[in-house]
Each structure stands twice: as structure tokens, then as C-alpha cells.
Amino acid sequence: MKSPKQNIITRIGHGSIDGIWSLGVIARFLMQIVLRSGTSLRRFSLVIREIYASGVRSLIIIVVSGLFVGMVLALQGYQTLETYGSEQSLGILVALSLVRELGPVVSALLFASRAGSAITAEVGLMKTTEQLQAMEMMAVDPVARIVAPRFWGGVISMPLLAAIFSMVGVYGGYLIGVVLLGVDEGAFWSQMQSAVSLRQDVLNGVIKSIVFGFAVTTIALFEGYDSMPTAEGISRATTRTVVNSSLAILALDFVLTAFMFKGM
Amino acid sequence: MFIFTKLDVPTDNLIEIRDVSFAYRERPILKGINLTMPRGKVIAIMGGSGSGKTTLLRLIGGQLRPDQGEVRVDGKIIHQLKLAELYQMRRKMGMLFQFGALFTDMSVFENVAFQMREHTDLSAEMIHDLVLLKLQAVGLRGAQSLMPHELSGGMARRVALARAIALDPMLIMYDEPFTGLDPISMGVIGNLIRRLTDALGLTSILVTHDIEKSLQIVDYIYFISNGVVEAEGTPDQIRASKLPFVHQFVHAEEDGPVPFHYPAPDYASDLGLSRLP
Numbered sequence: 257m258k259s260p261k262q263n264i265i266t267r268i269g270h271g272s273i274d275g276i277w278s279l280g281v282i283a284r285f286l287m288q289i290v291l292r293s294g295t296s297l298r299r300f301s302l303v304i305r306e307i308y309a310s311g312v313r314s315l316i317i318i319v320v321s322g323l324f325v326g327m328v329l330a331l332q333g334y335q336t337l338e339t340y341g342s343e344q345s346l347g348i349l350v351a352l353s354l355v356r357e358l359g360p361v362v363s364a365l366l367f368a369s370r371a372g373s374a375i376t377a378e379v380g381l382m383k384t385t386e387q388l389q390a391m392e393m394m395a396v397d398p399v400a401r402i403v404a405p406r407f408w409g410g411v412i413s414m415p416l417l418a419a420i421f422s423m424v425g426v427y428g429g430y431l432i433g434v435v436l437l438g439v440d441e442g443a444f445w446s447q448m449q450s451a452v453s454l455r456q457d458v459l460n461g462v463i464k465s466i467v468f469g470f471a472v473t474t475i476a477l478f479e480g481y482d483s484m485p486t487a488e489g490i491s492r493a494t495t496r497t498v499v500n501s502s503l504a505i506l507a508l509d510f511v512l513t514a515f516m517f518k519g520m
Numbered sequence: 521m522f523i524f525t526k527l528d529v530p531t532d533n534l535i536e537i538r539d540v541s542f543a544y545r546e547r548p549i550l551k552g553i554n555l556t557m558p559r560g561k562v563i564a565i566m567g568g569s570g571s572g573k574t575t576l577l578r579l580i581g582g583q584l585r586p587d588q589g590e591v592r593v594d595g596k597i598i599h600q601l602k603l604a605e606l607y608q609m610r611r612k613m614g615m616l617f618q619f620g621a622l623f624t625d626m627s628v629f630e631n632v633a634f635q636m637r638e639h640t641d642l643s644a645e646m647i648h649d650l651v652l653l654k655l656q657a658v659g660l661r662g663a664q665s666l667m668p669h670e671l672s673g674g675m676a677r678r679v680a681l682a683r684a685i686a687l688d689p690m691l692i693m694y695d696e697p698f699t700g701l702d703p704i705s706m707g708v709i710g711n712l713i714r715r716l717t718d719a720l721g722l723t724s725i726l727v728t729h730d731i732e733k734s735l736q737i738v739d740y741i742y743f744i745s746n747g748v749v750e751a752e753g754t755p756d757q758i759r760a761s762k763l764p765f766v767h768q769f770v771h772a773e774e775d776g777p778v779p780f781h782y783p784a785p786d787y788a789s790d791l792g793l794s795r796l797p
Contacts, residue, residue, distance in 0.1 A: 382624075390621035393581055393614075395607035396638050 285481070286474050289407050292400040296408050302401075306409025310371035310473075314417055317366055322354075322421035325362060326428025329353055333429075334437050346439050347448035350429030351422075355452060355461045356517075359422030361509050364468035366421075367414055368501035372476035375406055376497040379480025380490040388481075403481060407473050414469025415462050422461070460516045467508055472501045533592075534559045534691060534723045535580060540589035541747075542575055549575050551747035552589065557740075559690075562717050562724040564734045566769065567744035573727040576744070577693045580725070581615060582606045594690065611639060614684030614692040618699055620676035622668040628655070628679050629664040635686045654682040658712060674705025681712060691723045692716075698730040706730070710737045731770055735759065743769065 296303050333349040379402065382388050388398040426448075433439040452458065476497045483493035535557040542550040549572040557563050565573050578584040579591050585599040592598070593609065601609060622631050632651045636642055642650070655661040658678040668676060677697060684692050694713065698706045714737040717724045728734055734741065735755040743751040743758075743766060751758070751766045758766060767773070784790065 385619065385624070386617045386621035387623055389583070390615065390617055390623075392583065393610055394635050394638070395610040396635070397607075401638070 281482075282474060282478050285478050286470075288399055289404050289474070289477070292397060293404045293408065295397075295400040296404045302405035303408045303412070306406045307413050308409075310367075310375065310406070310410050311413030311417060314367055314370045314413070315420070317370055318363055318417045318421050319424050321362060321366055322359075322424035323428040325358055325421075326350060326354065326425030326430075327432045329358070329425070330429040330432035330437070334433060334439070343433075343437075343439055344443035345447055345451075346429065346433040347444035347446075348451040350433070351426055351448045351452050352457060354422040354425040354429075355457050357461075357509075357513075359425065360418045360461050360464040360468060361505060363418040363421040364414065364465065364472060364505045365502055367410075367417060367468075368472045368476070368505065369498050371410060371413070372472045372497045372501050373494045375410065375473070375476040376480040376483070376494045377490055379403070379406070379477060380483035380485075380493050383481065383483060384485040384487075384490065403477050407477055410473030410476070411466070411469045414472065415465040418461065418465035418468075460512075463516075464509065464512050467512060468505050471504045471508060475501045475504060532558055534594060535725070536590075536592040537576075537579070538590050538592075540579065540586045540591060542572070542579065542584065542586050544575075549747055550579075550586075553744070553748055555742055555749060557723060557725060559723050560717070560721055561739040562714060562726060562737060564726040564728060564738040564741045565744060566728060566731065566734065566741060567750075569729075571744045572747055573744060574695055577615070577695055577725065577727055580691075580693065581610065581613060611635075611687060612690045614686075614689040616677065616680050616684050616692065616694045616697055618696045619673070620668075620680035622671075622676055622680055622683070624668050626668075627664070628660065628666050628668070628671070631668070631679060632683045632686055634683065639687065650686070651682075654686055655679075657685070657716065658682045659708075672705070674701050674708065677701070677705075677709055678712065681709070681716070685716060685720065685722075688720065689722065691725070694724065694726045694728070696728055697726065698728055698733055706733055713737060731772070735770075 329350050330346060333346055333353075334343055337343045337346055337349065379388075382402065388402065391398045391401060430444065434441045434444050479493040479497045479500070483489045533556050535555070537553060537555040539552045539554060540550055541548070541552050553572075553576070555565075555576075565576060567573050575584065579586055580593060580598065582593075582598045582601065590597050590599070594612070596605075596609065598606070598609065622628075623634065626634065629651055632654050633647050636647045636650060652661055652664070655664055658681050660675060660678055660682065663671065663675060663679070668679070671679065692713075697709050697713065701709065710733045713724055713726065716722060726734060726738060735758065738755060740754055741752065741758050742749050745765055751761060751763050753761065758770065761767065761770070
């Protein structure tokens, strides 16, 4: 009989091994996708369809959220900046917060809930209704035909959505800051222009959103492809996609930020 | 001097299954089973639920590998083929899944055209004509623009059948084609299977529970139970069979060699009655 302490240690051990094992399986799955992407590249229309499904259809939630996040940032920022008499710098605050951090992270979180869950449910349901098996029996590789186009569709959509989120957010900040609260328009834009660096801020934000795109789409596809072919299995897989993607986004964001902005 | 070795020469039998055993983890499903399926025939594989019928289809399709024995399709041992060779072989096979397994994001037309687009360089007009030809064969040319969710169960299966014959395969496998169908649809599907087999010179393997319909349309029947072939024969032989297992199946008797009850401890002791004075 094991003591409670041993039990806890065993459980931590098992948990760690399972975690590393899953990481390995997902990494192998990602490699399979990349290796079998030939069809997607040759028939790019398949990818474009998925960009529409994951990207274009996520536009409304991304635009609305971006607008509100930008407006709230301006409201909150204005209050603080006004205390120090530097409300003219509102443009910098809004733009840097969005481009560096909120744009990539919030849009990726929204993308995981909107498009990631949809991808998992769709692929999971295809598995449940034997569509993937049917495809295999027709000598068509489901990873190449179903998984890879969705993967590239997601990876391409994510940075574009993050860019749109940041752009709309900045406009939201402008509406509140300049139009409503009376910050000088020239100062708002010119300070933003001089303080936001293309390489340090914009490019790093884009890199983040590309990494998040890889992570979310891989997790969503893996969970769908690996789901139990039952109603409960799909519901669990969809939940796992949202939870695991969100955690992955936050963890990756920390790691990437630590690397990108060290010493600044 | 010539040295003759065993070659992968196609024989009159499209499928030969020799001493095949298969287990899902520790649970044995097939135990050294032997079956032969000649070309151009409709063959039924029957047996109770969980007797390994679908497993057998998956072994023939190369989706599973036997633990022991060999599965030969068109003279080739299917589980020894490389992936590219297996895919090449599968182009000559069609499979009808239990509920059709139509691609839900494609119309009826696109479903039937799917393999033509994936595997051939045919022109759009040619594909259009071929798809209509296949849909006409199953009587659903008028449904070409419908989506799968707009079809009834019987129609979905007919579309799946049109899709299965899209590239003129040599073999079609049907996994429970009659499940959940009304008697009219069942008759339509049954007759289509027979007609297409004869007209296209196919070989059809039918996995089914439906004994009555099967006896009308098939050439030969294998009964599987406990992982081996329990009985086999032509429909007439099966009808006349005195074997208890076949008799139970043909007459749909509740209890017999296939028991009604799942193995359980004594009923009285399960209810706690044995403790009473």
C-alpha cells in the first residue's frame, strides 16, 4: 500500500509523463501536416476556402472586440495620463498596447473560441460520421485533403485577424480620445507614429500572432482528429481545444514577450 | 531451367482470406477464419452484432492488419502493400458505409465527382456527364444539387452507392446497407446492389443482418460466429440448413446457440434472494 505522499508523487509523475507524451504526439501530428501539405499548395483553392471559413467568418467578432478594446483602453489611459498632464500621449499608449500585446493575444483567444472550436467540431464530426474513413477508402489521404488545408487556412488567417484587431482598436481609441475627450488629433497620430517602431513593435506583434496561429490551429485539428467518435467525445474535444489553446496562447505570449522585449 | 515460385497472380477468386486472426487489444475477434470470394458474385457475410463482420471488411480494405494469416485481394496480400500500392489498390475498391458517410459540406453532385476530381485529369464536361450517368443509375439524377442533410436515409445510401461506383471499381463492400431503411428503400438498395454487380461485372461483399433481403439477392452466404465461419452456402442451402445457428438466424429466434442473455451470475443471487430463509 502506497502512502498518500507516494500517491501524490506518482500522480505528478504520471501527469508529467502524459503531458510530455501528448506534446510529442501533437508535434508528430504537426510534422505529418507539414509533410503532407503538397495538395494544399498545389490546389490553393482548398486553403482559400478555409481562410474564408476560419478568417472571414471570424471578422465580425474580431472587429467588434477590437473596437471596444481600443475604446476602453482610451478611456482608462486618458484618466491616468491626465493626472500627469500627458494626455497627448494617448495615441502611443493605445497603439503600443494593441500592437505589442492585446492585438495578437486577444484576437488569438477569440480565434481559438470562434474558429478553433469550429474546426475541432467539424473534423470530429467527420470522424464520427465515417467521412474520414470513407476518404481513406477512396485512396485520398484525409490529413492531406482535410487537415492540411484547414491548418494553412488558420495559420494565414490569424496574423491578418490580429492586424485588423489592432487597426480597429486604434481607431476605437481615436474615437474616444480625439472625438469624445478632445485630445489633439495631430498629437495623437504624430506621437503614435514616432513611438511605434516597425521592427520592435509591429513585427514582433506579427510574429506572435503567427506563432499563436500555428498553436491554435494545430491544437484544434489534433483534438478533432483524435476525438472519440461519439457526441460526448466531440463535446469534450471542443472544450479541450478552447481551454488548451487559451493556455498555450498565454504561455507562449509570456515566453515570446520575454525574448522580444528583454532589456527594454 | 525455370524455377517456379509462388507469384502474385490474379486467380478466379478476387478475395482469399486464409487463417486470419485478429484481436482488438486483448479481445479476439477473428480466430483463424477462412473465406473465398469469387469474382462477379454478390457474397453476404452474416452474423450477430460484434461477430467481426465489419472487422473483416476493414481487413479486406487494408485499414486493419491481421495478427496472423493473410488477406489476398486480386492476388496481392493487402497488408504487405506499401502505402502508395495500397492507395492504388483502393482506387479499385468502393465502400458503402453504414449511414452513407457522404461528405456533408459537398452537394450530391460533388460527392459523386469527388474521386474523379482527386484521381483523374478528366475535363469538367466529362466529369459532369459521368456523374449524371452514375446518379441516373441509382435514380437520383434529379437530386444532384441537394446537400446531404436534405436527403432521406435511403437516398443518402443511393448517393453513396453512386459515389462508390464513380471510378468503376472491381469490388464494392457494403457495411450494413439496409440498416434503418423502410421496406421500399431496402428493396431499392437490394435490387441496385444486384443490378450493378451484374451490369458492371463487379464483385460485391455485403455485411448485413438482414437475412430475408440477402437471401433474395446474394449468390453465397458466410455465417460468422465466435470468430470463425460457422456455416456457408448458397441461399437455397441456407434455407434448408438444419444447423441450429443458421436456423436461429433464418427464423429470427430469440434464443438458441446465440443466447438472449449476456453472460451473468445467477439471477436469484444477483437479486439477493439466495440470502432469504
